Amino acid sequence: MKVITTKGVVKVYNPDKIPVKALNGVDLEIKEGEFTAIVGPSGSGKTTLLNVIGGLDRPDEGDVEVGGHDIDAMSDNDLIDFRKEHIGFVFQAYNLIPVLTARENVEFVMLLQNRPKKERRERAEELLRAVGLEDKMDKRPSELSGGQQQRVAVARALAPKPDFILADEPTANLDSKSSANLLDIMAELNREEKITFVFSTHDQRVIDRARRIVTLVDGKVSSDEVRGE
Amino acid sequence: MLFRLAWRNIWRNKRRTAITAASILFAVLFATFMEAIQKGAWDHMINSVVNYYYGYVQVHEKGYWDEQAIDKAFPLVDSLMKLDEKAPEIREVLPRIESFALASTGDHTSGVMVVGIDPERENSMTSLRDRISKGKYLEDDEEAALVAEGVAENLGLSLGDTIVLISQGYHGVNAAGKYPIKGLVNFGSPDLNKQMVYLPLPVAQYFYGATGLVTSLALKLDEQDDIKPVLKALYTELDTSAYEVMDWKEMLPDLVEAKTVDSAGNVIVYIILYLIIAFGIFGTILMMSKEREYEFGVLISIGLHRWQLGLTVWMEVIMLGLLGALMGILASIPLVWYFHVNPLRFSGDYAAAMEKFGFEPIFPAIFEAHIFLTQALLVFIITALLALYPIFKIRKLEVVQAMRA
Numbered sequence A: 001m002k003v004i005t006t007k008g009v010v011k012v013y014n015p016d017k018i019p020v021k022a023l024n025g026v027d028l029e030i031k032e033g034e035f036t037a038i039v040g041p042s043g044s045g046k047t048t049l050l051n052v053i054g055g056l057d058r059p060d061e062g063d064v065e066v067g068g069h070d071i072d073a074m075s076d077n078d079l080i081d082f083r084k085e086h087i088g089f090v091f092q093a094y095n096l097i098p099v100l101t102a103r104e105n106v107e108f109v110m111l112l113q114n115r116p117k118k119e120r121r122e123r124a125e126e127l128l129r130a131v132g133l134e135d136k137m138d139k140r141p142s143e144l145s146g147g148q149q150q151r152v153a154v155a156r157a158l159a160p161k162p163d164f165i166l167a168d169e170p171t172a173n174l175d176s177k178s179s180a181n182l183l184d185i186m187a188e189l190n191r192e193e194k195i196t197f198v199f200s201t202h203d204q205r206v207i208d209r210a211r212r213i214v215t216l217v218d219g220k221v222s223s224d225e226v227r228g229e
Numbered sequence B: 001m002l003f004r005l006a007w008r009n010i011w012r013n014k015r016r017t018a019i020t021a022a023s024i025l026f027a028v029l030f031a032t033f034m035e036a037i038q039k040g041a042w043d044h045m046i047n048s049v050v051n052y053y054y055g056y057v058q059v060h061e062k063g064y065w066d067e068q069a070i071d072k073a074f075p076l077v078d079s080l081m082k083l084d085e086k087a088p089e090i091r092e093v094l095p096r097i098e099s100f101a102l103a104s105t106g107d108h109t110s111g112v113m114v115v116g117i118d119p120e121r122e123n124s125m126t127s128l129r130d131r132i133s134k135g136k137y138l139e140d141d142e143e144a145a146l147v148a149e150g151v152a153e154n155l156g157l158s159l160g161d162t163i164v165l166i167s168q169g170y171h172g173v174n175a176a177g178k179y180p181i182k183g184l185v186n187f188g189s190p191d192l193n194k195q196m197v198y199l200p201l202p203v204a205q206y207f208y209g210a211t212g213l214v215t216s217l218a219l220k221l222d223e224q225d226d227i228k229p230v231l232k233a234l235y236t237e238l239d240t241s242a243y244e245v246m247d248w249k250e251m252l253p254d255l256v257e258a259k260t261v262d263s264a265g266n267v268i269v270y271i272i273l274y275l276i277i278a279f280g281i282f283g284t285i286l287m288m289s290k291e292r293e294y295e296f297g298v299l300i301s302i303g304l305h306r307w308q309l310g311l312t313v314w315m316e317v318i319m320l321g322l323l324g325a326l327m328g329i330l331a332s333i334p335l336v337w338y339f340h341v342n343p344l345r346f347s348g349d350y351a352a353a354m355e356k357f358g359f360e361p362i363f364p365a366i367f368e369a370h371i372f373l374t375q376a377l378l379v380f381i382i383t384a385l386l387a388l389y390p391i392f393k394i395r396k397l398e399v400v401q402a403m404r405a
């Protein structure tokens, strides 16, 4: 089972000056195929949690296992390769490589994996179609709207067929229509590609679309609610 | 792929690219210009000094230079006069017979150097004719003398007077003669001004009792670069057990010394120049690394290894370096050419001193390919080394911090 588990994860920033406990004992299990929103007030540790799960940041205490791998035991280089294969990231903004077209952005990680050209091409086109950008494939990020850019970012995150997609406030810079559109696409890919989505958000309309809502307060899970559709 | 990324990054921020390339361009331009002027000034200086009297290369009988004695004179055979046919770089062969004599007039006596010359050949290298301040230049074998102004003054002689010379000639014969002064010569150099007396070659040979003999052959060359081939040709043409061949560096060690001292001083100037250049280029690299931290963070998060990212950025800077260096060469060529054709002209005391010696006080830039290439290469190497900075930076980059910005 491709699950994510965190046990007693603590992350302290500025340990020398004024320590900030960004995460203060997070226990969480996210199962394969879930569509989970991480919510909570600003500064509650959402970004930190996603970074720790994705191996961008290391916890000070506790264990993080992603798809059966102990993240903490991996070297930085192994982590980069691990992310490339198993985890797709979508950030709040400026995700894309500015000098590459939408298609090239989507192909980028596959290129790093040395996938054959034909496969790359087909996969990129398939994904860009799936996010509704078949007519924008050869546009650079600067020629796309924020919503379109985030859809490309989602397509890129999906391209190497990762097990998990971690998205930190993917809709924060989008208007409500684009947000809804992005969420539709994410939900559909979650269903069809069986990819586990974990995303943080402040947006109530986005929260409403989630099937599980984990609420963080002061670096701790304060509630964890699973909803049927 | 990484290359393509690097290539496109260069064109992404045109302003940044322009600034970086321009800083490299100016670095090359400046360094090239400086070296061309500095080397050119020395070339001009050496050329002037060398052609003043000695010439770039001289041929003597073996051992002459150490003794400088008339007994070391040698027969001026035809083949020696035709050395210029053996090496095309030899523009002219100047036969001379040189020794010391006493010049006197009534109660004044003065030591002088009496040189027998071929007037036309001598003039072609030393421009002796231009130094005549009064009277006329020598004809081929007339009984007449050219006397330096200083000599004339010492002896209280003037144009048309007769100068009496006494010396020891070849193999100890008595040498004596009197010659009408046909011209007065002005040398800026006080040494020469106090001692030079010129006679036509056959007249001087007769005076020294050395018919058909000379003590030296000065060779007129166009430039320093011609010395090497000429020496090579002479070593094969001449019997080196009978003749000695010397270049100006052996004959004028003081000049070599002065040049070395000057170059050593310039090393510091160059170091400062390259430091300024390095800081300028480093500044743009620093700015670029800072501006792109977020992007670097994203690239590492989505699976680009640090070394791959480092390599990409390094390639970018390298390409900028190449671009800047090439443009630098292109920009330098017309600039240096201009100052090659229109030399800087100096004024003031220094120029006056040069003019007094009969040198033109100009600093022509030398126009030589190797200067453009070395300076461009040096600046490029500096750039390539500075380009290591982003690699270092990327190695240390904290992804999460970079992306929080």
Ligand SMILES: Nc1ncnc2c1ncn2[C@@H]1O[C@H](COP(=O)(O)OP(=O)(O)OP(=O)(O)O)[C@@H](O)[C@H]1O
Pocket: A013, A014, A020, A021, A022, A040, A041, A042, A043, A044, A045, A046, A047, A048, A049, B400, B401, B404
């Ligand atoms: N790199 C860091 N250095 C120092 N403090 C940090 C760092 N990253 C996060 N923090 C602190 O840790 C706490 C949690 O931050 P985090 O970014 O995870 O919150 P968040 O829930 O994502 O907030 P937001 O909703 O505003 O994005 C905050 O108090 C923040 O100031």
Ligand SMILES: [Mg+2]
Pocket: A046, A047, A048, A168
């Ligand atoms: Mg956040």
